[in-house]
Amino acid sequence: MTRRPTIADIARAAGVSKGAVSYALNGRPGVSAATRERILAIAADMGFVPNRAARSLSVSSAQTVGIALRRPARTLGIEPFFMELISGMEATLSAGSFGLTLQIVDSPEEELDVYRRWWAERRVDGVLLCDIHVDDNRLDVIAGLGLPAVAVGGPVEDGKLAEVWHDDIEPCREVLEYLYALGHRRVARVAGLPHLLHTTIRDAGFESAARELGLDSFTGIHADYTGEQGARITRRLLTAPARPTAIVYDNDVMAVAGLGVAHELGLEVPERLSIVAWDDSPLCRLTHPTLTSLTRDITAYGSKCAEVLLSLIRDEPVAGEGSRSIQFTQAVLSPRGSTGTAPE
Amino acid sequence: MTRRPTIADIARAAGVSKGAVSYALNGRPGVSAATRERILAIAADMGFVPNRAARSLSVSSAQTVGIALRRPARTLGIEPFFMELISGMEATLSAGSFGLTLQIVDSPEEELDVYRRWWAERRVDGVLLCDIHVDDNRLDVIAGLGLPAVAVGGPVEDGKLAEVWHDDIEPCREVLEYLYALGHRRVARVAGLPHLLHTTIRDAGFESAARELGLDSFTGIHADYTGEQGARITRRLLTAPARPTAIVYDNDVMAVAGLGVAHELGLEVPERLSIVAWDDSPLCRLTHPTLTSLTRDITAYGSKCAEVLLSLIRDEPVAGEGSRSIQFTQAVLSPRGSTGTAPE
């Protein structure tokens, strides 16, 4: 167990004051070039790394960002979305030498408690808010604390928090127009949780596109992103009279489950049923046929969210953006094997 | 932006010294019951939460545990394994009011740098080591630092680090005996990365079980856990002469990809090909047919690893364990739709 050197050790070795060491290490004026060099050399030689807690206590900054994830562990596990998102966030954070603290919570109340505690403990300098709800009370609480935060999703556009979102309306239209062109007139959608903001946005987007195209029927049923519900609802849809010829899913997991049900019922995909997934994880290329899906770069999205949060924390303007409501690249359709012309 | 109260504020309000407040808050002797009550009431009233950095600096403990994940983001995302593992760890850590710091790294060198930096910064009190390799040099580095750590996997049994592992030999035997009983004589395995310790253990386990059972052929091919490689190798296996009648995969993702290839080649599962997955994530129940798999409770495994690490950090004996090499419940076979009697 090696001893960890402190600035006092360096100061002693260099024959200067602790203050001088601090100035030299932080590239601030107050020491001559020669002294600075000498101090830096000694610090490097000793393998000096500043004690985080001491630094945090002095500058009142944790150099850490927090993320609280709700969802039950089992759901989180299978959703490639979150790991990809976190990977992207983490890459940007560690490039800015910020750490990421992760906590998994069971309820909205617990989540708010975590934010309050983090803030009170000064454990984090900011937070990344996932799964934005309709009338999300977290925004008020966090804005009330004065804790820098970025809403991962939206747009809420109430000005309380910074947000990074993508247009979901246009992709809805793109999907339905594509299916329409393939001859589909009865389309169903297995949607996400109804209280999530992006679900309601997609609800509206699909509804209006379906109306404008004049589809014979468009049914939307809300689910919880799990394979179980995806399978159950698909089974119900496919065994009803006048079943849909195409189903659009709000995530990849439910789409894979839906494909399984089609196999189970002996309905060939895409000959007798077309399937479209939202979120193009590797999961969509695992199946046979591969799944047509709405692709977005989730890792890049996570990076962007982290980048905006760092700007906020550093009190800098967000690079290249005029407002705190930032639109990210929208999802685009990647046609694959699971979609084809509608059966007559 | 509310002001965060400090012990000085409480001391002033209670008319006592900061020391007394600290004793009262931490349940230590040094204050009368009456004073303690009063201080606690005032603290609660002010919504006092101790500043983490100040506490850490005093007691020289970060109340935080670190985990560094290697793998490319894309692979991490789709592997349900890691999110489940992290969920389990996090639950135990937050129950012990420890935080979890997550960093994703690109190379073994970077990973070691992260540990060294965490240690030097006193940013974490211990680390959880994933993906234990054959001749894993991380064990030496971490033991050298004197950083408390738990190896998630093993057994390495060199005594350098605490470890939580499960017997992989017996499950290998269980799978092959099961397939043998179903009449399978030509079995293949799509294995994990060859430098991972558990891969080599399974290699040996399968080899010896195959020999003892007297299978006609047992082929093992190493892969990288991705769907792409799982699919490619499966395609190669199934198009070769004297193709196997059953394939065992080292993870769920490759097994799902393998099932896709079977569909693609028009080989009915399980009539003409049986498939077994290792690690029973919800992914295995998403497909049709559902996948027979080796089930282990990964969330509970993560919890156990965190529990052992907390014991180490607190310098307590590990509850109910005699040594630092702890065996966890082994995986058991969960037969589902993807396995059946061998074709004649």
Added chain:
DNA sequence: CTGAAAGCGCTTACAG
């Protein structure tokens, strides 16, 4: 049982 003081390892005004 209680208070005043020193210390954890940094940063940062403030004098020389």
Added chain:
DNA sequence: CTGAAAGCGCTTACAG
């Protein structure tokens, strides 16, 4: 340009 000192918010021996 440099040094001595105070301060961040806790904890903890040490006197009374």
